[in-house]
Amino acid sequence: MLTITVSGMHGGVGTTAVVANLSAALQQQGLRCLCIDANVDNMLRLALAVNPEEKVGWAKASLEGASWKDATLQHDDGRWVLPFGELDADELSRFFPTLVAGQSPLHAVVADLASLPLDCVLIDGPTSRSLPHYSLPGVDLTLYVAAPDAASYALLKQDAGHWPASNYRILINRLQPAQALASAIANLIADDFEEQMVPGVVHEDLIIAEAQAELASVIARAPDSQAAQDFQSLALWCQSEFQSRVE
Amino acid sequence: MKEDFSSILRARYRYYAGVKVVSLPGKCVLVSWLLFSALFLRNRIAGCESWRLPEVFFPHISLIRPQLLDPLRIVVQIFWLFFMRTPPQKSRTRGFPRRLRYVVGGAKGRLQGLANKAWLQPSFWQTRDANVARRHRQPLTIALAAVLAVLCITVPLDPLAQFVFATALFGILLVFNRLPGRFPQMLMIVLSLLISCRYIWWRCSSTLNFDDPLGLALGIVLLLAELYAWLVLLLGYFQNIWPLNRPAKSLPKDTADWPSVDIFVPSYNEDLEVVRATIYACQGLDWPKDKLEIYLLDDGRRDDFRDFARDVGVHYITRDDNRHAKAGNINNALKQSRGEYVAIFDCDHIPTRAFLQLSMGWFLGDPKLALVQTPHHFFSPDPFERNLSNFRKVPNEGGLFYGLIQNGNDLWNGTFFCGSCAIIRRGPLEEIGGVAVETVTEDAHTSLRLHRLGYNSAYIRAPLAAGLATETLSAHIGQRIRWARGMAQILRLDNPLRGPGLKLRQRLCYFNAMLHFLSGIPRLVFLLAPLAFLLLHTYIIYAPAIMIFLYVLPHMLYSSVVNAKIQGRYRHSFWGEVYETVLSWYIARPTTVALFAPHKGTFNVTAKGGLIHEKYFDWVMSRPYILLVLLNAFGFLVGLWRLYAGPSNEISAVLLNLFWVVYNLLILGGAVAVAAEAKQLRSDHRVQVRFPVALELPSGHLLHAQLVDFSLSGARVELSPDAAEQVGQQVNVIMDRAGREYSFAMTTVFKGREVVGLRLCDQSPSSMVNYVQCTFARADNWVSWKQNMSVDKPLTSMAAVMSISIQGYRRLLRAGPRPLPQLLTTINALVGMAKSLRPQPILIRVEEA
DSSP states (O other), rough: EEEEEESSTTTTHHHHHHHHHHHHHHHHOOOOEEEEEOOOOOOOOHTTTOTTTTOOOOOHHHHHTTTTTGEEEEETTTEOOOOOOOOOOOHHHHHHHHHHOEEEEEEHHHHHHTTTTEEEEEEEEEOTGGGGGGGGOOOEEEEEEEEEEEHHHHHHHHHHHSOOOOGEEEEEBBTTTTSSSHHHHHHHHHHGGGGGSSSSSOOHHHHHHHHHHOOOOOHHTTTBHHHHHHHHHHHHHHHHHHHHHOO | OOHHHHHHHHHHHHHHHHHHHOHHHHHHOOOOOOOOHHSSSOOOOOEGGGGGGGHHHHOOTTTOOOOHHHHHHHHHHHHHHHIIIOOOOOOOHHHHHHHHHHHHHHHHHHHHHHHHHHGGGGHHHHHHSSSOOOOSSSSSHHHHHHHHHHHHOOOOOOOOHHHHHHHHHHHHHHHHSOSSSSSHHHHHHHHHHHHHHHHHHHHHOOOOOOOOOOHHHHHHHHHHHHHHHHHHHHHHHHHSSOOOOOOOOOOOOGGSSSOOOOEEEESSOHHHHHHHHHHHHHHSSSGGGGEEEEEEEEOOOOOOHHHHHHHHHHHHEOOSSTTHHHHHHHHOOOOOOOOSEEEETTEEEOOTTHHHHHHHHHHOTTTTEEEEOOOOOOSSSSSSHHHHTTTTOOOOOOHHHIIHHHHHHTTTTOOOOOOOSSEHHHHHHHHHHSOOOOOOHHHHHHHHHHHHHOEEEEEOOSSEEOOOOOOHHHHHHHHHHHHHHHHHHHHHOOOHHHHOOOOOOHHHHHHHHHHHHHTTHHHHHHHHHHHHTTTOOSSSSSOOHHHHHHHHHHHHHHHHHHHHHHEEEOTTTTTHHHHHHHHHHHHHHHHHHHOTTTTTOOOOOBBSEEEEEEOOEEEEHHHHHHHHHHHHHHHHHHHHHHHSSGGGGGGGHHHHHHHHHHHHHHHHHHHHHHHHEEOOOOOOOOOOEEEEEEEEEEEEEEEEEEEEEOSSEEEEEOOOOHHHHHOOOOEEEEEEEEEEEEEEEEEEEEEOEEEEEEEEOOOOOHHHHHHHHHHHOOTTTGGGGGOOOOOOOOHHHHHHHHHHHHHHHHHHHSSSSHHHHHHHHHHHHHHHHHHHHHOOOOOOOOOOO
């Protein structure tokens, strides 16, 4: 089983969209996927077409002593999604200490997963600076999502040196080659982190936002779009990366 | 019951008639057949309903519209069905070859192991030049083999013995032909040499008639032509015995250790459009910017060139006179630049970005290396390819030279400089006084001089640059005339067989190249030789027809089998004869003149990038072939008359010469076909490719598409019908180049269901550099180019040449004066009728029970 954590360099780089669309591509390529939302925002469920009224999630289940399996929902295309859960202010104040103290219920979830018929688990993680402070279970690969902007580049220069080299890759999302600044920064990132780059980028494509608003993946919504192509290539790369790690 | 019967008949009638009108005889035939089959035949015959028999077994005959020749067609088809057609079978396993392959499997590994031996590695022969060669390691074995060879070649045999000898060796040859690897190939060469030498020996020793002065004179001419062909065959085998396939060598990691390179782009009268792409591509070469200087060498003293060079920021060099043409142009620039290396590109050869990185490596390892040459690759069809419409299907004329011969030369440290797409070290070049100016082929002469001083050369077969081929047949022939004249000049002025500095193997490589261009007269001799007997009735080969047959046939068969094996990927059988025949007349005179008066003649520039607005037949260029065709056709008729009226003891000789004439007519037909110029309307050549791009719409949506062709001014993309609908007037095309993405604003020129044609908007230099980098200069552009080429199969190739030959005669008749086009129409009708008699394949469907 392939476990990937996706983390944005900063807010708004499109982490949740990457998780939703990458999982759709992997599922289409025949891998059974589970997406876990590790964000308090609990937004991943919308990208996977879960009823917005639905409040279930692994965090909520653990507080209520219920099983996380009951909180797991299935998308029409076969993907599974485990939302964070809709916690009110009181529940959140009870939940946070467990997260930081290294006893996150997510460890138990991931330990259980091995016995399930799954090929791939994608965790929609917090932003890169917060990631080490959340107690998330160990994964095969951390995918840092960077936008071609100054903030992403600055954070990468500042932090990437501390990350274990074998375990992470950088993905450039929302690239607009027609914009001189964006392509210059993308080239800078690609030059400075040559070994760590995911080959290929995800372009800025309006269809991603539109699909998100329609609670669909771009693969299903617009198979001819470049975004669908980008995520399909990314999914293929993930598979080959996983194959090479197994060997 | 009766109604039933008639309704069945009516249904069957409707089945046959369909919606078409049935002619009166058709009605009679159809009704009588339906009645006959319903009344007298069994329900099912041979697995199909009996009333449908005609439709299944005679698919080419229409019952509702019977034709005059139908009875004949029926007879032919019945004969074919009963006697010729083999029922379809599952593919049979062929026992022998499979077993052979199994046996050979083990040996193959060992042979491949041998390929790693030191003496087959690049540079071995070059280091060996420094040492004293130790030769004749086993003199006894060699002496023994020599004695045996002399016996095999010289012993006269009677017809039966000669037949057995040739056939037995041919069996061995075919066995070797199936074995993989290079050693079996060498053994094949030995066998072919044996047979060919034997033939030449026999020709020299026992086929000249000293009693007939005319026959003797013509016989000697033919013999000389054959000796020439034999020598070229011999040298060709030597040259190509082990093509080196030198790989690219990597450069040091630190770019500070990379040397400085000057790029020369000489131009004389070409359009600025043609030069622009080359300059842009040079600017994008992957090489440290401070170590790369680009020089546009303009011999035309044109203001727009000077302005262009200033705008894009490259050096511009011009001079007051045009002394020594291109060579003088380069030498002039040599004085005004100082890089350690000089890379030369003709102004229409666009280098890929990896050119320098892939070709410079060898220089750093070998201080004596003075020249690295890469192939000349063309992305537009040459006149042969265009007029015969076989672009990218059959290897072109240059394919053999750049695919095989240069590679073979490289083993012998004898790579020639070809004027473009090459890098030369400045030191040695200045040592020989710059590019040679004495001949019109300054390139080969320059490398000859470098070799004379003991410098090494290298050839890298990867196509790292691409350019435009010559447009018209006359321009193409003009270029070849220049090469041929230049080579003949070198042979006279700086004969590679003599003079200091060269190794024997290098002398042979150069000599063979020069000899190759002297093929004009021998080729004409072969095209006219059978007429000596048919028209003049003199025996130029004074031997019984059966003996000629038994000696000539093995000689030709062996050499064509061996050449198909050696050259198969680079030149298909029989095409070489067509190429050579087209040139023969035109190079015959200049080479002869140059041999006797080497200082005559001027440099003519090859025109490229032109248009041909109308299809036309080039009567001027094809005049000599038409004359040869008429002579051979006349010879053929006279031969038929001799067959009918001549003495019976001559029949075999007449048949032999008729066969020869027919072969000549076949090859000449190919040459005639080339002279019919096809249309060439586009000024920008489109390069067919296939790589993914993204189209950015003004709405912010991106569409995934495939780029299917591009030119300097625009591109064509293919995408799904839904996506194509969304494309509006303006799009940005996003292309990827080695992980970098570039966006180009384009406007839609036309829109098909799945195809959109786009024109580049921004033609500013900075945008064009990127555009050329993303298209023409893609590193992997030309590597996969040869994938579509079919492998040489001599018989298939023969059929192809035959078909273009027929095509040639058709075009000739169609373009000819008054009665000829009408004659062609009649012939076409007759051929069409004859073809309709041919039996047709049938398809029995299993009907439901």
